[in-house]
Amino acid sequence: MNRRDFIAKTTASSALLGLGGLSMGSCSERQRHITILHTNDVHSHIEPFPKSHSNYPNLGGVARRATLIQRIREENPNTLLFDAGDIFQGTAYFNFYGGELEFKLMSMLKYDAATIGNHDFDNGIEGLLAQLPNACFQLLSANYDFSNTLMDGHTKPYSVYTVDGIKIGVYGLGIKLEGLVNQKHYKETLYLNPYEMALDSERILKEDEHCDLIICLSHLGYKYKNENRPSDVKLATSTRYSDLVIGGHTHTFLEKPTVVKNRNDKDVLVNQVGCFGINLGRIDFYWDAAKNKNGNGVTLTI
16 A cells, blocks of 8 residues: 555544544534654664565655655644654664764654654763754653763653644653663663653643643553563553553554553553654544544554
8 A cells, every 4th residue: 555545544544543532513613633643763764775675675764754744744734743762773874973864854854752762872872962962852751860971951751742722742761771771871871660650741741731632652662471571552551641652662563553441441542663764653633622532543654
């Protein structure tokens, strides 16, 4: 299925997932529509894969992603764009430029925020800090405590966006670095319990910031055989107010979001779009006049 067909499928989808119930209002009431676009685990893939590639022939590439994003923004100006980590590492572009090109291109594409993946420490915490001037978007991390490092003050646990009168709260979570990253690269960064920080972040966003939509950018991984290992699916079931978990790390290809119930028996969407920038996730949320919301999602091939 080509990109045009995917876009048509997204806007015409009948598989609406209840996130609070859609009330039967008057036809004169204005329905609000927010589009969330997302990537994960791009791993410095700037150019498309060659036509001869065995797995992803002629797929991906930042230029194609930019074209698709621009087309969707023209369709719905009320669009936000996020990334779930592992922006760095995977091609010679990172080896040569150290992340400069990745951050500059994401800024050109007008990403709104990203969380931090384990490979984003591959040039050390100093290397990550050095590239921050090239990032015209916010780095969100609620469970990495950078207080005793050079990154102190350069990330936020969450951010709030107001789009067409809808308040959208977004918080970030990262995977445990011990065992994945050499300690000399992340220095004194402290790893905090992601479930506890998620509950704290979403409570602030819901009760203090009065957000209508709450999104987690997670680099925990979709799910694992080891039930004790933190994952996106387990995270979603442990939350109370989060509506969408945008995941990364496990390179999981989902054609549409997984739907799970949270502690309040409300639906939470969990989505991840593989790796290497070959897909773009799209989630559409709709509100009626009473701010009851519904959402659906699809993966777009680039």
